[in-house]
Amino acid sequence: xxxxxxxxxxxxxxxxIAAPAGANAASLLEVYQQALxxxxxxxxxxxxxxxxxEAKPQARGVLMPQITAGGSWEKFESDGSSFSLGLNRTVDVxxxxxxxxxxxxLTQTLFRWDQIVNLRRADKVVTRAEALREAAxxxxxxRVAQRYFNVLAAEDRLTxxxxxRTAIARQLEQAKQRFEVGLxxxxxxxxxxxxxxxxxxxxxxxxxxxxxxxxxxxxxTGEYTRNLSAPKEDFPLILPEQSERDWVDMSLSQNLTLVxxxxxxxxxxxEISFQKTGHYPTFDLVASTxxxxxxxxxxxxxxxxxxxxxxxxxxxxxQFSIPIFSGGGTSSRVREAVYLHRASREQLQRITRETExxxxxxxxxxxxxxxxxxxxxxxxxxxxxxxxATQAGFEVGTxxxxxxxxxxxxxxxAITNYYGSRYEYILNVLRLKQAAGTxxxxxxxxxxxxxxxxKPPEEVIAxxxxxxxxT
Numbered sequence: 001x002x003x004x005x006x007x008x009x010x011x012x013x014x015x016x017i018a019a020p021a022g023a024n025a026a027s028l029l030e031v032y033q034q035a036l037x038x039x040x041x042x043x044x045x046x047x048x049x050x051x052x053x054e055a056k057p058q059a060r061g062v063l064m065p066q067i068t069a070g071g072s073w074e075k076f077e078s079d080g081s082s083f084s085l086g087l088n089r090t091v092d093v094x095x096x097x098x099x100x101x102x103x104x105x106l107t108q109t110l111f112r113w114d115q116i117v118n119l120r121r122a123d124k125v126v127t128r129a130e131a132l133r134e135a136a137x138x139x140x141x142x143r144v145a146q147r148y149f150n151v152l153a154a155e156d157r158l159t160x161x162x163x164x165r166t167a168i169a170r171q172l173e174q175a176k177q178r179f180e181v182g183l184x185x186x187x188x189x190x191x192x193x194x195x196x197x198x199x200x201x202x203x204x205x206x207x208x209x210x211x212x213x214x215x216x217x218x219x220x221t222g223e224y225t226r227n228l229s230a231p232k233e234d235f236p237l238i239l240p241e242q243s244e245r246d247w248v249d250m251s252l253s254q255n256l257t258l259v260x261x262x263x264x265x266x267x268x269x270x271e272i273s274f275q276k277t278g279h280y281p282t283f284d285l286v287a288s289t290x291x292x293x294x295x296x297x298x299x300x301x302x303x304x305x306x307x308x309x310x311x312x313x314x315x316x317x318x319q320f321s322i323p324i325f326s327g328g329g330t331s332s333r334v335r336e337a338v339y340l341h342r343a344s345r346e347q348l349q350r351i352t353r354e355t356e357x358x359x360x361x362x363x364x365x366x367x368x369x370x371x372x373x374x375x376x377x378x379x380x381x382x383x384x385x386x387x388x389a390t391q392a393g394f395e396v397g398t399x400x401x402x403x404x405x406x407x408x409x410x411x412x413x414a415i416t417n418y419y420g421s422r423y424e425y426i427l428n429v430l431r432l433k434q435a436a437g438t439x440x441x442x443x444x445x446x447x448x449x450x451x452x453x454x455k456p457p458e459e460v461i462a463x464x465x466x467x468x469x470x471t
Contacts, residue, residue, distance in 0.1 A: 025227035025453040029444040031217070032144045038222030039143075045136035052129030059122035062115050071102040076296070097296030097307050105288040110318075112284075114277035121270045128263040135256035138439045140220075145430055145444075147217040149423035152230050154210040156419045159457045160412040161206045165199035166464070167408055172196050175401060188401040195405045210457070229451035231422055236450065237370045240432065244363045247436055251359035252352065254437035261344075261351040268344035272337040278330035281322040289314045359435040365428035369421055376418040383411040 026034075036042060076097045109115060172192040178184045218224050240247065252258065289312075296307040323330070390407040393399030426447060433439040 025229045026225045027229045027448045029448045034221040035144045039220045049129045049133040055125040056122040059119040066107045069104040074099040094299045101292040103290035108285040110283035112282045113280045117274045131256045131260040138434045151213045154213040155457050158206040160416045161203045164412045168196045230454050232452045248359045250436040255355045258355045261348045265344045265348045268341040275333040275337045284319045287316045362432035369425035373421045379414045383414040
């Protein structure tokens with residue numbers, strides 16, 4: 001009869017996780033590059049950046065000479081009568097004329113304060129667009145890493161639950177054999193059967209969670225990636241070199257979302273100046289030239305006449321305009337801009353506080369997860385020892401089958417938590433750099449150096465089942 005104590009559960013689970021993949025698994029950087037080509041959010045951010053860059057040429061364009069040209073052609077015909085005082089009778093009048101003309105006008109702004117304000121705002125709009133594009137790229141790194149490690153965590157959970165189910169199945173088989181020879185009561189068999197049934201249900205749920213996690217990653221990358229690289233056992237857990245205060249100061253000075261919010265506040269302040277220009281005068285230089293040609297015939301009291309004219313005209317003028325009254329609309333728009341500026345100041349205050357909190361949370365998260373990884377690693381070893389002791393007690397009758405099953409379950413939970421804490425450590429490092437505005441693609445390259453290929457759990461489970469069935 002096979003002894004359950006002979007099964008080294010820890011080595012089974014870690015062996016599954018460290019098993020080499022049959023094909024090269026995708027690394028974190030490779031998945032990010034897929035997302036960079038496919039993610040709609042980053043494409044939207046890029047399109048908005050390109051649109052915002054047009055603010056500058058548009059602001060400069062209105063300061064340049066504005067030239068317009070036009071032309072017209074008209075056929076005019078009239079037929080009627082009119083009373084002539086000189087002749088003291090009604091006379092018949094007809095006329096048929098072709099009229100053609102063209103004109104060109106050049107307008108050069110001499111003073112328009114709204115155009116000056118717009119030019120000043122354009123630089124801020126472009127800078128803000130660049131900051132938001134960089135923030136979107138950093139956000140993509142975080143979203144990819146979060147979903148990437150969520151997939152790994154879901155794989156770990158499935159692997160752990162399957163190993164637990166396999167061990168419970170062996171324990172159930174042993175319990176049935178012991179019951180048949182009268183060594184244990186039927187309740188032990190029932191407890192083992194209940195635990196096995198629950199593990200089957202849990203494995204079904206774990207498979208569903210893994211499929212969901214993979215689909216969430218696919219939502220960003222546009223591709224289904226089945227094999228992912230995982231952190232090596234010796235993944236370095238490095239603490240931040242700078243202090244918490246240094247990280248907070250760095251975040252408050254160069255966090256990209258905060259930089260964009262500061263620019264929003266300045267743009268809102270410029271909007272007040274822009275709306276006030278509705279009260280200001282404008283000066284324009286206007287030069288124009290035109291030509292009008294008339295060609296036609298007419299009759300007046302039976303006398304024929306020829307209408308033939310060709311006129312050229314040129315003009316140059318200084319045009320001055322000052323708004324007197326606009327029904328209160330300009331004053332209302334100024335008040336609106338003041339309120340929006342007040343809102344943007346409050347938004348800046350909110351984002352400043354959020355940035356400081358995120359920086360502190362990420363910093364403390366790195367410290368906590370580094371210690372937690374070490375603690376959970378020790379918890380795995382302790383749970384393994386506790387399981388072996390419980391198994392020994394069960395052999396001599398001092399522990400029940402429930403104690404063995406609970407101890408075994410705690411071991412698998414400890415293993416899953418251990419690997420999950422390593423993923424959370426990596427994510428907190430990335431979040432800390434994002435808060436400080438220093439997150440770059442090179443950070444993913446550094447992480448990739450400490451990743452290794454591994455088989456997906458479905459493949460490992462299929463191999464185990466095939467081996468168990470003897471096929």
